[in-house]
Amino acid sequence: MENNYEAILCIVNKGYSDLVMEAAKASGARGGTVISGRGTGNPDAEQFFGIPVTPEKEIVLIIVPKDIRDTVLSAVNKGAGMDTKGMGIAFSLPLSDIVGLPVNQEQ
Amino acid sequence: MSDKEFTPYESNHRLRSLVLTVTIVNHGQGDAVSSLLKENEAYFTFIHQGRGTAPSEFYAFSSSAIPRKDVVFGILRTDKWAVYRSHIKERFGVSEMARGVAFAIPIDAVAGVSIYKMLSNTRTFEAPISKSKKEKHHGK
Numbered sequence: 001m002e003n004n005y006e007a008i009l010c011i012v013n014k015g016y017s018d019l020v021m022e023a024a025k026a027s028g029a030r031g032g033t034v035i036s037g038r039g040t041g042n043p044d045a046e047q048f049f050g051i052p053v054t055p056e057k058e059i060v061l062i063i064v065p066k067d068i069r070d071t072v073l074s075a076v077n078k079g080a081g082m083d084t085k086g087m088g089i090a091f092s093l094p095l096s097d098i099v100g101l102p103v104n105q106e107q
Numbered sequence: 108m109s110d111k112e113f114t115p116y117e118s119n120h121r122l123r124s125l126v127l128t129v130t131i132v133n134h135g136q137g138d139a140v141s142s143l144l145k146e147n148e149a150y151f152t153f154i155h156q157g158r159g160t161a162p163s164e165f166y167a168f169s170s171s172a173i174p175r176k177d178v179v180f181g182i183l184r185t186d187k188w189a190v191y192r193s194h195i196k197e198r199f200g201v202s203e204m205a206r207g208v209a210f211a212i213p214i215d216a217v218a219g220v221s222i223y224k225m226l227s228n229t230r231t232f233e234a235p236i237s238k239s240k241k242e243k244h245h246g247k
Contacts, residue, residue, distance in 0.1 A: 003128075007210065021160045033176050035157040060160070061129075063208065090126050096126055096185075098210040099192050100199045107157075 014056035016086030023079030027072045032062035125214040130179040132207035137177030147191040148228040149181040192194035
């Protein structure tokens with residue numbers, strides 16, 4: 001099984017998934033799906049404030065053709081990476097197969 | 108400690124590769140997708156709520172105001188993915204509401220034989236492949 005798509009995942013602070021999608025769409029991505037999550041890092045912050053801090057996160061999942069993967073990753077890193085308020089971490093995963101994309105996107 | 112020599116499971120058993128399947132469908136369709144995965148021997152499925160990021164104009168013209176999605180995770184053997192793929196493709200074509208995207212991410216490693224057996228749904232005891240059969244299997 002071989003296909004020309006990869007999944008880009010970007011974990012950002014809650015409320016900043018728009019930054020990710022703006023950057024990704026500007027680089028040729030079509031759309032994505034956002035799911036909510038909770039980070040587990042930074043125990044020092046919890047100790048400092050004396051109350052458990054729940055670092056809420058959003059995970060943005062974007063399917064892109066392999067040939068624009070690097071461009072999209074780079075744009076996402078620039079628009080929503082660690083130097084921004086989104087503090088996003090983006091990475092890609094290879095897909096062994098995919099089904100259900102619009103016909104014009106499967107070309 | 109036993110004096111018996113340790114033999115890695117993969118050295119005398121046929122391993123079946125696994126994939127993590129992710130299926131993104133409209134909200135409310137997740138249970139049906141989950142059932143389909145279980146029909147194809149997924150040991151477990153996990154439905155997570157999500158939302159789409161299509162342009163807001165798209166939703167202005169559609170009946171749903173909130174682009175809510177069900178993201179269904181499951182682990183399948185690669186041979187079962189092919190079957191699931193055809194079933195889910197058929198389902199996506201039923202109506203506009205049933206449309207979605209499904210993809211498979213290959214799994215490289217799992218933490219232990221028992222986990223592998225659970226995820227691959229190898230319930231029955233599988234006798235180790237004898238050396239002669241193994242050599243034949245590998246074309247030696």
